Amino acid sequence: MYDVLIIGSGAAGLTLALSLPQNCSIVVLSKAGICEGSTVYAQGGISAVLDEHDSIDAHVADTLNAGAGLCVEEVVRYTVARGATAIDWLLEGGVPFTREDKNNANSPLHLTREGGHSHRRVAHAADASGHAIETSLVRQVRARDNITVLEHHIAIDLITSRKLGRDSNHCLGAYVLNCHDHSVSTLQARFTVLATGGASKVYLYTSNPDGASGDGIAMAWRAGCRVTNMEFMQFHPTCLYHPHAKSSLITEAVRGEGGHLLLPDGQRFMQHFDPRAELAPRDIVARAIDHEIKRLGVDCLYLDISYKPRDFILEHFPTVYATCQEFGYDITQEPIPVVPAAHYTCGGVMTNLQGQTDVDGLYCIGEASYTGLHGANRMASNSLLECIVFGQAASESITQRLAEPAVEIPLPDWDESRVTDSDEQVVISHNWDEIRRFMWDYVGIVRTSKRLARAQHRIDLLLHEIDEYYAHFRVTSDLVELRNLALVAWMIIRSAQERKESRGLHYTLDYPEADPTLADMPTILDPMTTYHPRIVMT
Numbered sequence: 395m396y397d398v399l400i401i402g403s404g405a406a407g408l409t410l411a412l413s414l415p416q417n418c419s420i421v422v423l424s425k426a427g428i429c430e431g432s433t434v435y436a437q438g439g440i441s442a443v444l445d446e447h448d449s450i451d452a453h454v455a456d457t458l459n460a461g462a463g464l465c466v467e468e469v470v471r472y473t474v475a476r477g478a479t480a481i482d483w484l485l486e487g488g489v490p491f492t493r494e495d496k497n498n499a500n501s502p503l504h505l506t507r508e509g510g511h512s513h514r515r516v517a518h519a520a521d522a523s524g525h526a527i528e529t530s531l532v533r534q535v536r537a538r539d540n541i542t543v544l545e546h547h548i549a550i551d552l553i554t555s556r557k558l559g560r561d562s563n564h565c566l567g568a569y570v571l572n573c574h575d576h577s578v579s580t581l582q583a584r585f586t587v588l589a590t591g592g593a594s595k596v597y598l599y600t601s602n603p604d605g606a607s608g609d610g611i612a613m614a615w616r617a618g619c620r621v622t623n624m625e626f627m628q629f630h631p632t633c634l635y636h637p638h639a640k641s642s643l644i645t646e647a648v649r650g651e652g653g654h655l656l657l658p659d660g661q662r663f664m665q666h667f668d669p670r671a672e673l674a675p676r677d678i679v680a681r682a683i684d685h686e687i688k689r690l691g692v693d694c695l696y697l698d699i700s701y702k703p704r705d706f707i708l709e710h711f712p713t714v715y716a717t718c719q720e721f722g723y724d725i726t727q728e729p730i731p732v733v734p735a736a737h738y739t740c741g742g743v744m745t746n747l748q749g750q751t752d753v754d755g756l757y758c759i760g761e762a763s764y765t766g767l768h769g770a771n772r773m774a775s776n777s778l779l780e781c782i783v784f785g786q787a788a789s790e791s792i793t794q795r796l797a798e799p800a801v802e803i804p805l806p807d808w809d810e811s812r813v814t815d816s817d818e819q820v821v822i823s824h825n826w827d828e829i830r831r832f833m834w835d836y837v838g839i840v841r842t843s844k845r846l847a848r849a850q851h852r853i854d855l856l857l858h859e860i861d862e863y864y865a866h867f868r869v870t871s872d873l874v875e876l877r878n879l880a881l882v883a884w885m886i887i888r889s890a891q892e893r894k895e896s897r898g899l900h901y902t903l904d905y906p907e908a909d910p911t912l913a914d915m916p917t918i919l920d921p922m923t924t925y926h927p928r929i930v931m932t
């Protein structure tokens with residue numbers, strides 16, 4: 395039995411692993427290579443109050459403002475107050491944050507300013523902050539004898555005492571599939587932590603890596619945890635549109651430096667949506683692009699910076715230039731095809747300030763969690779901060795509880811006696827594509843009650859079909875992800891249907907205004923009371 399099972403090796407999971415005492419036995423799972431998750435792709439940086447003109451109150455106020463009435467102020471203050479300590483901890487671990495003076499390692503950190511922040515407060519490592527953080531954490535984890543890392547191991551489901559027929563609901567570990575030899579093992583642990591990242595893969599277009607299928611959120615639900623605010627999915631306005639260009643964001647700085655958004659006929663259109671045109675906030679731009687794509691029935695629109703001098707473009711956007719070049723687009727000569735893309739999951743598994751969920755012994759941290767920090771809209775660079783702060787908070791809570799006696803219940807092995815190898819893998823790929831397509835079309839940036847009802851009919855059918863498939867065929871990583879993706883899609887649709895107003899990232903044409911009576915009212919789905927015929931807690 396391990397002391398702690400951490401499912402996920404991004405910023406949240408590895409922070410926790412490194413913060414726990416070194417005499418504690420820890421196993422960290424990663425369903426792909428250890429670095430593969432959203433963390434490593436983060437570009438901008440991590441927010442913290444470090445500038446002498448900035449203040450905790452200002453960071454709190456900006457976060458509350460972005461969250462449009464749904465942040466929990468106590469959580470915002472708790473997180474923001476720990477920002478500087480989080481940066482110090484990363485620096486001690488060797489993260490090479492960019493300095494004011496590149497030649498002086500003791501000079502203050504260079505801070506950037508991002509949308510919604512009233513001050514410069516984003517610490518960064520050039521434009522590859524996530525890579526710098528992830529590789530530093532991985533290096534430290536590899537040096538610890540008490541931490542076992544299992545790469546290419548995907549958690550299928552949590553094991554709880556209630557699932558084993560007891561009255562109490564205590565998390566006892568998880569069933570885990572080895573993606574290489576396809577064996578399923580039973581990992582028993584005193585404490586289990588979900589650090590599985592977000593669920594943006596539920597949409598056709600996303601900036602997230604393939605693994606963002608909401609596994610932790612789905613597993614927590616099946617274990618009996620409440621899930622909150624799933625209607626608030628954040629979309630980035632501009633991702634490169636190309637069949638092979640996965641996860642390629644086109645930075646908002648291209649618009650900041652004068653890039654024009656164009657319809658297929660070359661006309662600009664943003665001025666019809668907002669007087670700030672291309673410089674309007676992220677959500678307004680994403681909504682306008684989505685509106686035009688749907689109105690014209692086209693696959694993408696265009697972002698054009700080619701009218702600027704070639705040298706200017708190469709100097710300011712070397713990464714965008716190189717990425718587009720790889721896919722055959724010369725941005726100094728032609729517009730870039732773009733679509734908005736699902737970027738961040740604001741909702742998730744409901745936790746307290748220590749990352750504890752509704753199930754005893756089960757924690758959830760990072761993007762998979764709902765702590766109350768982001769409310770109806772995440773402010774840029776607050777998410778990595780949340781990963782570090784709550785990774786450390788969970789470690790404090792678990793450390794205190796390690797003195798408690800362990801819950802000793804023998805765990806049954808994974809039962810494969812009633813399943814066979816699938817002869818219809820096409821069901822998985824078809825359903826995977828179908829979910830992502832209708833979620834994009836019906837539950838995307840602009841919603842209506844009619845579109846949500848259409849999506850609900852489809853997801854009900856698919857959940858039924860996937861359940862049948864799961865019951866009859868041997869489990870594979872694709873099947874694990876599809877099952878989770880479908881459940882999370884259902885949660886997003888259900889939450890969007892419950893919110894009869896437009897607020898933050900949730901925009902519906904049927905209720906275009908915010909309803910003041912719904913401020914401070916998160917959308918909470920409870921598996922013990924939310925009725926759905928196909929969603930059983932197994």
Ligand SMILES: Cc1cc2nc3c(=O)[nH]c(=O)nc-3n(C[C@H](O)[C@H](O)[C@H](O)COP(=O)(O)OP(=O)(O)OC[C@H]3O[C@@H](n4cnc5c(N)ncnc54)[C@H](O)[C@@H]3O)c2cc1C
Pocket residue numbers: 401402403404405406407423424425426428429430431432433434435436437438439440441523524547548549550589590591592601602603605609610643737738759760761762774775776777778779781
């Ligand atoms: C392109 C991009 C740019 C971003 N830029 C920024 C930024 O500048 N600043 C900022 O604050 N935020 C940014 N974000 C958001 C931020 O990167 C993420 O919110 C954060 O990194 C999430 O960290 P995490 O540890 O929760 O999860 P992740 O880093 O996504 O890691 C998830 C881990 O869980 C594992 N996992 C998942 N399911 C299972 C399973 N069933 N079994 C086993 N393992 C599993 C994965 O293998 C992975 O190791 C960006 C995101 C993207 C995609």
